[in-house]
Amino acid sequence: MTEDEIRVLHVDDDSELAELVATFLERTDDRFSVHVEPSPTAGFDYLMGNPVDCVISDHNMPGATGIEFLERVREQYPDLPFVLYTGKGSEEVASDAISAGVTDYLQKDSGPDHYAVLANRVSNVVDQARSRRAAKRTKIQLSAIVENITDAIVIIDATSTVRFANPAVERVFGYSPSELVDGPLTRLMPDRFREAHDAALDRYLRTGERTMDWQAVELTGQHRDGREIPISVSFSEFEQKGEPRFIGVITDGETDT
Incomplete structure (x- = not known):
């Protein structure tokens, strides 16, 4: 054959x-x-x-x-x-x-x-x-890859609402996937960065212009217990049922150092 x-x-x-x-x-x-x-x-x-x-x-x-x-x-x-x-x-x-x-x-x-x-x-x-x-x-x-990878994977929609989170988010941020889905992504960042995040997403959706590189961006996240944690995030965009989606692959900087 x-x-x-x-x-x-x-x-x-x-x-x-x-x-x-x-x-x-x-x-x-x-x-x-x-x-x-x-x-x-x-x-x-x-x-x-x-x-x-x-x-x-x-x-x-x-x-x-x-x-x-x-x-x-x-x-x-x-x-x-x-x-x-x-x-x-x-x-x-x-x-x-x-x-x-x-x-x-x-x-x-x-x-x-x-x-x-x-x-x-x-x-x-x-x-x-x-x-x-x-x-x-x-x-x-x-x-199988998404479920077993050690990096956290989060998908959001155009309103910055979490649509998917893999099991590794609990290791990195302390939240189970079910606690994050349908909630705001800003839950995973310190208060001082949330307004800037929302503004940057809105600007990108209106203009298509990026304000930073989307690969291995060094950022600060916030753990469920309130700790600020260094993270590295790579972003990409795709379309689902005609709607924009954004995926972030997040590496815990504390683990790598």
């Missing part, structure tokens, strides 16, 4: 048509490797023992319909791309397929261009599924 290979399971009781579809798909896109099975039962058995990136299934088959096959597949593989490929479609079949969790739906056609459409549909749903899995893996990895 190569990284780009798309392993397709095609289930259709019409073996001659199934082989024809497999041939056209593999000719249309050299990433495709198509395995054919004649029934939902045989298809499910194959699926249980072999890696598959996408299922293409007929609907009207002896023993079980394509939707019944889809429902069985979804019990074990909720995110596996599944294309219902039927010769006699209807709005009712399409509606039932959507309710059962079908990824895509296409009616059969005899024209050669139709196989290019099918190949495009399959490659699209597989690429999308792979992108979602990659994003999920990245999210898990980033979450």
Whole structure:
């Protein structure tokens, strides 16, 4: 298997048509490797023992319909791309397929261009599924880093309200994450700096101009017990649901010295 290979399971009781579809798909896109099975039962058995990136299934088959096959597949593989490929479609079949969790739906056609459409549909749903899995893996990895890093990480919105804090904030500032979230960031700084902070944030939001470097800025924070503590902060900006967010990675200067 190569990284780009798309392993397709095609289930259709019409073996001659199934082989024809497999041939056209593999000719249309050299990433495709198509395995054919004649029934939902045989298809499910194959699926249980072999890696598959996408299922293409007929609907009207002896023993079980394509939707019944889809429902069985979804019990074990909720995110596996599944294309219902039927010769006699209807709005009712399409509606039932959507309710059962079908990824895509296409009616059969005899024209050669139709196989290019099918190949495009399959490659699209597989690429999308792979992108979602990659994003999920990245999210898990980033979450593990954020949860275990010794630096405090704080995210604020445009009102300087804390939207996220990792567990390390308690080591640095004495507050648990839940105590900080939805409260003002200024809780973590001495009183004499709070007005200047609010003014600098407001100015940046209006003009986009920075008044200082955002990397490893030496500042003074305030611990929960009232102590002032030296900290080094690196800032960055991102957007979430169309709203600006600011993230600060905070190193406790007392620990480093």
